Amino acid sequence: MPPADVLPPESEVPADDPGPLLTSGTSADVYALDDARVLRRYREGRDATPEVALLQHVTAHGFPAPAVLGASGSDIVMERVHGPTLLQALGAGEVSISDAARVLADLHARLHAIPAPPAWVAPSDRDWPVLTGGPVVVHLGLHPGNVILAEPGPALVDWATARSGTPELDVAVTAVMLAEVAVDAGGDYSQAARALLAAFLHASDVSPLAALDDASAMRAVDPALVPGERELVPDAAGLVRTLLELTAG
Template sequence: MHPGDVVPRGSAPPGDAPGHLLTSGSSADVYALDDERVLRRYREGRDATPEVELLRHVRTFDYPTPDVLRAEGSDIVMTRVHGPTLLQAMTAGEITLADAAQVLADLHGMLHAVPAPASWRLPQDRDWPHLDGGPSVVHLDLHPGNVVLTENGPMLVDWANARTGTPELDVAVTAVLIAEVAVDAGGDYSQAARALLAAFLHASDVSPLAALDDAAALRSVAPGLLPGERELVPHGAELVRTMVEITEHP
């Protein structure tokens, strides 16, 4: 989680761009088609069908995420959501760290109440290693840069890593993501991230401790991480472990 999760990291749109480039991630670009629709397009031609299936499934449970309007191949056309990201709102001082942490915890809680669809299967060409799955839908990238504060409340976007799994793993991945920023001694947001992490662990009803090693393993092979960022993962996981143990065994 860093400003690059919100602002494109110097990438230029291709010549056949279908609209204004809103943001770029490690594997996909998001374009504004008009004021009501966006196009999420995977750059390497990845089949978006499994992601679409999960998105449509969680929407049947009224989970706050954009609707899929159309999907074909590596393209997903979705409703466009308007508002600052949670990260932008925190940076601007528009929301307290405690309230931001509660937003993250609430989005986790609502998502983990959604049962895994029985027919869904993880495709074999995903970037991350295979996991055994679990009883719930999990996002595995739920951080402030992927939460948009709309007029109707927070909405979760960017479901590229979503799959079935356990609440413990999902919470652990979020904790490690925040902790990576906290342990970056030269970063502008390290102190705020440490405070956010403490508030998130306090707000969450799920302890990440049992899944912390798996979360760190996933983060260590996440596509798009630079070498310096990758080195922060074990230190971030250790910070999470220390904070959880202090909280659970004061």
């Protein structure tokens, strides 16, 4: 695997016109280079080195994530993973809620079996006030929209928020994300999200209860949330707590 600051010749991309835009996130855009490669380009010059290092680490351990083909500065050229997202498959009725919950729980379990790289340094350009590190790799964004149902099996994408942490925190963040949709009374998917949340908590081998306050605190300051969404976080955490108490009872 080439160093993070070296871009192999076959992975070179135009500086200003990389290709069709596939998707845009809070801090990065993803472009299609060709059928086999995409370019993830951070806006505002964010250094992609920490993300590259974690991606290379988890794929070296056999975890299903896009392979890094090259990187330079704020650019990452990576394998293009084909298939619908788990969210799209759920919406189309192609995957059941129970099966989707098992996919999420299985990806968590597989990821948390990977020890955090000992020399990895978290990026300094994003504030995680309650995240102090931990023994394993965590994604902190493992939700149906970031899972692609590729032909070889589900793959996890968008590693911008990945860190070292604890399994409890990672599972708690996923639970709160699902619960935010569930408590949105005006949302079209609130009932389905509540069912998926309950199924996910049942399928997970890790209880998120001890990390629930930290997870909700992180979500409350997530720059991806707009004010209306941010207001859902306390009720979302309350729903997760209620479902956990019902399960324990």
